Amino acid sequence: MEIDPKIIKHMPKTDLHVHLDGSVRIDSLIALAKKQNIDLPASEPKKLKSILVPGPKCRNLEDYLMPFEIILAILQEEEALARVAYELAEDSAKENVWYLEVRYSPVLHTRRGMKLTTIIDAVLTGLREAERKYNIKTGVIICGMRNISPATSIILADLAVAYKNRGVVGFDLAGIEENYPAKHHREAFYRILNNNINCTAHAGEAYGPDSIHQALHYCGAHRIGHGTRLKEDGDLLNYVNDHRIPLEICITSNVQTRAVQSLEQHPLKFYYDFGLRVTINTDNRLISDTTVTRELMLAAKYAQLNMADLKTIIVAGFKSAFLPMREKAIMLNLLNRELEKY
Numbered sequence: 001m002e003i004d005p006k007i008i009k010h011m012p013k014t015d016l017h018v019h020l021d022g023s024v025r026i027d028s029l030i031a032l033a034k035k036q037n038i039d040l041p042a043s044e045p046k047k048l049k050s051i052l053v054p055g056p057k058c059r060n061l062e063d064y065l066m067p068f069e070i071i072l073a074i075l076q077e078e079e080a081l082a083r084v085a086y087e088l089a090e091d092s093a094k095e096n097v098w099y100l101e102v103r104y105s106p107v108l109h110t111r112r113g114m115k116l117t118t119i120i121d122a123v124l125t126g127l128r129e130a131e132r133k134y135n136i137k138t139g140v141i142i143c144g145m146r147n148i149s150p151a152t153s154i155i156l157a158d159l160a161v162a163y164k165n166r167g168v169v170g171f172d173l174a175g176i177e178e179n180y181p182a183k184h185h186r187e188a189f190y191r192i193l194n195n196n197i198n199c200t201a202h203a204g205e206a207y208g209p210d211s212i213h214q215a216l217h218y219c220g221a222h223r224i225g226h227g228t229r230l231k232e233d234g235d236l237l238n239y240v241n242d243h244r245i246p247l248e249i250c251i252t253s254n255v256q257t258r259a260v261q262s263l264e265q266h267p268l269k270f271y272y273d274f275g276l277r278v279t280i281n282t283d284n285r286l287i288s289d290t291t292v293t294r295e296l297m298l299a300a301k302y303a304q305l306n307m308a309d310l311k312t313i314i315v316a317g318f319k320s321a322f323l324p325m326r327e328k329a330i331m332l333n334l335l336n337r338e339l340e341k342y
Contacts, residue, residue, distance in 0.1 A: 003300050003307060009293045011310075012098045012338050014317030015281050017200075017225055017248035019174075020104035020123065021071050022284025024084045025091070026052075032074045032083070041070065053289045054256055061206040061257040062176060067287055076112040078122040085126030091285065093134035095293050099321050099331065102127065103141035103172050106159065107152055116159055124167040137331075139169030139322060141200065144188050146173055146180035153188035161195045169322040170198040172225065173215070177206040182214040189219035198222050198322040200248065205259045209233035216245070223248055223320060228259040231267045241276050246320035250283035251298045252290045269303035272313070279317040311339050 026045045033040045042048040052067040075081055085102065092100045106119040120140070127138040142160045144153030153173070160171045171192045173185055182201055192199050201215035205226035212230055215221040216239075224230070227247040230237050240247070249268055253259075260266045271278050280295045282288065299305055299313065318332050 003297070003310070005293055005297050007342060008296050008300075008310070009095050011314060011342060012096055012335050013292045013296070013314055014099045014101075014279065014321060015092055015097050015292050016099075016101045016223070016246075016279055016317060016320060016322075017250055017281035017283055018088070018092075018100065018102060019284050020081075020085060020088060020102050021068055021075055021108070022287040023088045023091075023282070024071055024075075024286055025087055026286065028084060028087060029071065029074055032080050036074060036077065036080075038073055049286075049289075052286060054287065055289075058256045059258065061178075061259075064253070064257045064287065065176070071286075072108055072111075075109055076114065078114070078118060081109065081119060081122035082126035082129075085123045086130045087126075088285070089127050089130030089136055089138055090134060092292070093130065093136040095291055097136060097292055098335070099318065099323070100136060100138045101141050101169060101322060102138060103143050103174070105143040105145050105156065105174065107145065107148065107156060116155075117162075120159065120163055120168070127167070140167050141170040141172045141322070142168055143172045143174040144185055146175035146177060146182070146185065146202075148175065150184045150187060153185045154191065157188035157191040160192060160197055164195065164197055168197075170200060172199065173201040173203075173219065174225075175202070177202060177211055182211060183218040186218045189221075193220045200225055202226060204229040205254070205257060209236050212236060212240075216240075221245075222322075226250060226254060226259060227271075228254050228267060231270060237274070237276075241274065244277050246277040246279050246316065247271060248281050248320075249278050249299075250281050250288070251295050251302070252288040253283035256288060263298060263302045266302060268299060269305075272303060272305070272309065277316050277320060278313060279320050280313055307342060311342065314339070 106116045109119045200223040201221040202225035203215035204212040223246045
């Protein structure tokens with residue numbers, strides 16, 4: 001039986017893997033570019049969207065990341081960062097996302113001389129404004145970048161430490177995966193773990209299970225971003241399952257980046273049936289032209305999930321949140337009462 005998307009939209013949800021710069025509204029991008037006197041490749045919303053959303057023509061992760069250059073040119077001012085952070089939380093709240101973890105790399109917003117602290121404060125300002133207006137709780141994950149340098153990752157780790165308990169809930173490693181091993185960034189993760197901060201890492205998306213192995217055993221990741229190729233190593237798969245390490249699954253994005261060749265071939269069904277803790281996320285609401293509701297609908301369709309399965313995955317999202325245990329328990333109690341309606 002097909003599940004009504006309106007029901008999924010009304011259900012409480014999380015989005016634990018969503019990039020700020022990949023989730024900007026098209027209209028806001030055009031307005032900000034105009035205000036900053038920046039030329040975009042197109043000024044008409046539909047045309048610009050066709051350029052920024054790679055869709056089926058995307059060949060790999062590098063292709064998928066290309067539109068970010070256009071977007072990042074606009075996000076070099078405080079006002080722009082606060083606005084897009086607010087709007088991302090607003091868009092999420094409007095589909096009843098109760099808890100949102102927004103990730104980005106502050107170093108990518110320094111092109112016009114903004115300080116790293118100014119960048120973080122601007123994003124936190126936007127998120128807090130949305131929290132005051134909507135029923136949503138948010139946290140920030142700071143991203144080190146594989147393809148920039150391990151030294152930069154250490155600076156960003158120190159930043160995460162400074163903002164612990166001030167809005168930053170975790171640390172991540174993002175960027176081009178192949179030829180940029182996670183183990184090169186282990187010093188940054190050592191600082192994070194030494195300061196009792198949660199961490200995740202993009203791994204097993206554009207590179208094989210060895211990438212996941214490094215994220216776990218060199219970097220101590222508490223969650224894995226994507227993990228699409230985990231199925232290629234049965235021993236590691238069992239380790240991830242035994243230790244209840246959550247996978248941040250982003251279905252549409254995985255097809256776009258060619259981490260999987262089609263929706264039908266996505267390993268989500270296998271992971272879920274095997275008992276792994278899987279969570280469903282957007283990755284980039286603009287670049288992947290998606291919402292949490294749409295991703296859960298895709299999960300239901302292509303992994304043959306029923307309502308009970310979707311509830312299990314939604315609960316897994318809340319269990320996997322980088323939140324203190326007491327806050328998580330309160331949220332889970334509220335969630336379970338709400339889910340009884342469905």
